[in-house]
Amino acid sequence: MSNTFSVLIVEDDFHVGRLHAGYVDAVPGFHALPPAPTAAEGLKVITAQRPDLVLLDVYLPDASGLDLLRTIDTDAMMLSAASDPESLRKAMRRGALAYLIKPFSAEVLATRLRGYARYRRVLSETGTVTQDRLESAWQALHPNSPTAGAKSNSATEIAVLAALATRGDQSAADVAAAVGISRTTAQRYLSSLADDGAIAITLRYGTTGRP
Known part of the structure; x- marks a missing residue:
């Protein structure tokens, strides 16, 4: 999976499109493509460039964004005044x-x-998707849902935080060994905590096999 997610904004208002593109570019790990002002132009860009995520308005000059949503096989979110x-x-x-x-x-x-980003990371791991993993992906997409609090209270996350509390500067392998989980799982929890601002992740140079 790419380290940067490309995002296409389909928005007919030039100023709003640029504003939202600025919002996207300000989030680490995301890059906004030039906004598309119509459904037809949006479909053309989607077909040619295959963005990771499309941000769609409902009110477009040539078609409804909801109709475009039905025709694309791309992750999409709606950004609209239609309420x-x-x-x-x-x-x-x-x-x-x-x-x-x-x-x-x-x-x-x-x-x-x-x-x-968390949703993509959770579902990018290999192996069969368990119900707990599916719930984690769902909660990542819906941070304000009633079940979202379960994520921060999970036993594994508490154990990861406890391991970090013993010595702050640790690798994913150190955390995995301390908690008794796989390195991949440790990396997922560490990335999620970093996304929430609970911890900071830095690259460690001069060693091998211990990012």
């Missing part, structure tokens, strides 16, 4: 990962993007 229940239900039925009602702050979008 009627039917638009929201239709967006969910057609696969929108989130729906943000305009106007919203940079931090609201940043929270959704960080959640999306």
Whole structure:
């Protein structure tokens, strides 16, 4: 999986498109492509460049963003002033990962993007997806859902934090050994904690096999 997620914004208002692109570029690990002003242009960019994530407005000059959502096989979130229940239900039925009602702050979008990064990371691991892993992915996408609190209270996360408390400067391998989990799982928890601002991750140079 790429270290940077490419994001296409499909928005007919030039100023709003640039504003939202700035919001995206301010989140580490995300890069906004030039916004597309129409559904047709958006589809052309999606087909040619295959962005990781599409941020779609409902009101576009040539078609509804909800109709475009139905035709693309790409992760998508809706960013729109459309707040009627039917638009929201239709967006969910057609696969929108989130729906943000305009106007919203940079931090609201940043929270959704960080959640999306965690969602991709959880589901990028090899092996069969367990129910717990599926729940972790769902909670990452819906940080304000009633079940989202379960993530921060998980026994594994508490154990990871406890291991870090004994000595702050540790590698993923150190944490894995201390907690009794795989290195991959340790890296996932460490990345999630870093996304939430609970810890800081730095690269360690001069050693082998211990990033």
